[in-house]
Amino acid sequence: MTVPADKETIGAVARVAGIKIPEADLPSLAGAFANQLQAIAALEELDVDEVEPIVSFDPRWR
Amino acid sequence: MSELHWLTIAEAGERLGRGDVTANELLDAVLERLRETEPEVHAYAGLMDETARDEAERADRELQHGSRRSPLHGIPVAVKDLLYTRGFPTSAGSKVLEGFVPDSDAVVVERLREAGAVLVGKTVTHEFAYGQDVPPTRNSWDRRCYPGGSSAGSGVGVAVGSAFGAIGTDTGGSIRVPASVNGIVGLKTTAGRVSRRGVFPMSATLDSVGPLTRTVEDCALVLGVVAGRDRGDATAIDEPVPDYRAHLSERLEGIRVGVERDYFFYDGVRPDVRAAVEAAIDELGALGAEVVDVPRIEYIEYAAPAGITVLVADTSEWHRRFLRERGDRYVQATRVMLELGELVPATAYVRAQKARAVVRDGLRRAFDGHRLDVLAAPTIPMPTVPLELLSVDLTGSGETALSGFLHHCFLANVTGVPALSVPCGFSDEGLPIGLQLYGRPFGEPDLFRVGHAYQVATEWHLRHPEVGGVAAER
Numbered sequence: 001m002t003v004p005a006d007k008e009t010i011g012a013v014a015r016v017a018g019i020k021i022p023e024a025d026l027p028s029l030a031g032a033f034a035n036q037l038q039a040i041a042a043l044e045e046l047d048v049d050e051v052e053p054i055v056s057f058d059p060r061w062r
Numbered sequence: 063m064s065e066l067h068w069l070t071i072a073e074a075g076e077r078l079g080r081g082d083v084t085a086n087e088l089l090d091a092v093l094e095r096l097r098e099t100e101p102e103v104h105a106y107a108g109l110m111d112e113t114a115r116d117e118a119e120r121a122d123r124e125l126q127h128g129s130r131r132s133p134l135h136g137i138p139v140a141v142k143d144l145l146y147t148r149g150f151p152t153s154a155g156s157k158v159l160e161g162f163v164p165d166s167d168a169v170v171v172e173r174l175r176e177a178g179a180v181l182v183g184k185t186v187t188h189e190f191a192y193g194q195d196v197p198p199t200r201n202s203w204d205r206r207c208y209p210g211g212s213s214a215g216s217g218v219g220v221a222v223g224s225a226f227g228a229i230g231t232d233t234g235g236s237i238r239v240p241a242s243v244n245g246i247v248g249l250k251t252t253a254g255r256v257s258r259r260g261v262f263p264m265s266a267t268l269d270s271v272g273p274l275t276r277t278v279e280d281c282a283l284v285l286g287v288v289a290g291r292d293r294g295d296a297t298a299i300d301e302p303v304p305d306y307r308a309h310l311s312e313r314l315e316g317i318r319v320g321v322e323r324d325y326f327f328y329d330g331v332r333p334d335v336r337a338a339v340e341a342a343i344d345e346l347g348a349l350g351a352e353v354v355d356v357p358r359i360e361y362i363e364y365a366a367p368a369g370i371t372v373l374v375a376d377t378s379e380w381h382r383r384f385l386r387e388r389g390d391r392y393v394q395a396t397r398v399m400l401e402l403g404e405l406v407p408a409t410a411y412v413r414a415q416k417a418r419a420v421v422r423d424g425l426r427r428a429f430d431g432h433r434l435d436v437l438a439a440p441t442i443p444m445p446t447v448p449l450e451l452l453s454v455d456l457t458g459s460g461e462t463a464l465s466g467f468l469h470h471c472f473l474a475n476v477t478g479v480p481a482l483s484v485p486c487g488f489s490d491e492g493l494p495i496g497l498q499l500y501g502r503p504f505g506e507p508d509l510f511r512v513g514h515a516y517q518v519a520t521e522w523h524l525r526h527p528e529v530g531g532v533a534a535e536r
Contacts, residue, residue: 010405017404019385028398036374036402039367040410043417046364053415054267054422056297 005034066091067223071137071280078136085121085136089180092138096224098530104198105219107143109183110150117180133283135178140225142216143184144191145171146260154262155187157391158384168260170271170288177287182225185215191264194395202244202527203493207446210240216274217244222529227275227284233264235471237272238483242496243446245485247281248274252504253478254299257292265376266297268475278513282306301504309507310514314351317435324358326439330461338487338495339440349515354432360424364417369472371414378403422477435508441496442467445489482509485522
């Protein structure tokens with residue numbers, strides 16, 4: 001993933017998510033976001049085309 | 063001074079059964095110990111001493127009439143302040159919940175009460191279990207050091223004797239880390255083994271609720287009480303609860319212990335931790351277990367990136383309303399993580415859930431391929447760290463204390479398997495070291511068997527920290 005972890009990008013994504021980021025949080029959030037993007041990029045290495053995600057779905061009525 | 067607070071749950075239960083001690087006396091001993099130690103370690107967020115006295119009185123009355131509800135009958139225990147307690151404040155360590163008093167108990171609390179346990183109080187947690195703030199709790203062995211988290215108070219309270227056992231929660235090591243750094247036993251239970259209803263969540267698929275105790279036998283006793291189906295929790299699995307104590311044994315013939323030295327003994331593992339854990343593995347061999355070298359587990363390096371992606375998104379979803387309405391009441395570091403979770407793309411989240419399946423299958427192949435019962439490793443790569451060296455960035459890509467904890471612990475949450483931390487030595491500076499035993503899904507009986515045999519053969523768990531002016535070795 002090549003999304004930059006700068007304030008402008010974070011601001012834009014946050015607007016889509018519907019949250020307002022306090023100015024004081026931006027430096028820490030930028031660092032955390034950059035690290036999170038690295039984690040997401042690491043997962044890109046995996047071939048998961050034929051893999052079902054770990055989610056729970058039970059159609060029985062309880 | 064009374065030494066009753068150092069009894070194990072099993073020993074205290076036997077004495078209660080014989081009439082050698084009363085539940086009130088056990089409660090007195092724990093409250094006295096608590097008064098001595100709290101000024102130094104701050105394990106408790108709130109004391110339930112009035113209701114505890116009522117519960118102890120009831121336990122004693124029932125014992126006098128020959129009724130003993132369970133092995134926890136009359137035993138003083140504590141619960142993490144992340145669990146609902148009826149009529150008693152539950153803050154999850156956060157100002158966001160200031161004034162919140164639940165009108166019901168968490169299922170685990172309900173089961174403890176039904177079992178006749180005496181609830182002493184609520185233990186300190188990092189804010190909403192996120193591990194981002196610095197709580198007032200201090201390490202029981204060195205007040206300058208990290209007490210573990212997020213079940214910090216549960217770990218420290220049990221270690222200093224202000225509870226016989228405690229309940230914690232574990233989403234990425236939050237039971238095993240405080241157990242390791244305080245020299246006690248902690249169990250991350252199999253996903254679905256224990257109900258999560260009435261526990262503030264982080265992630266429905268990563269969270270688990272479990273015990274912290276001073277011995278493996280006590281851990282088995284507590285799990286036997288709190289485990290089992292809950293119709294109100296869709297994640298609680300309807301799997302029979304065995305008599306965990308019945309599986310304890312002093313010998314390990316027939317048990318296969320896997321050791322993977324590439325990932326779990328990487329360069330970041332401190333030499334004294336490596337030596338203590340290797341010695342513990344040798345001891346398991348001497349007790350009759352077959353120790354098996356296992357090559358690097360396929361895809362294991364994806365456990366942490368997959369886990370953190372799911373964790374931040376799941377947690378933020380739950381906090382969505384609070385973040386928008388009371389965002390300023392969070393500790394800033396927690397709020398930043400909640401903001402971060404809002405920014406994770408849905409496609410990345412689904413990919414992470416797929417990656418978990420790949421990691422799980424890699425672990426299953428390792429267990430099946432080598433016919434393992436347990437996998438042994440250090441609980442964490444270092445004993446503990448000075449508080450000032452603790453990075454608060456959970457997503458840190460560099461090598462930090464927290465990334466080291468996740469490296470060793472996250473695999474169990476990501477794959478849903480159980481993992482037990484057992485004290486296995488002390489560092490050069492006298493801090494506890496933990497041996498971690500990973501098991502198969504619902505393999506808690508094997509973990510208890512191995513951990514108990516190890517504790518019967520060793521004495522690490524008999525050392526107690528010097529707190530409240532009193533050092534002790536039983």
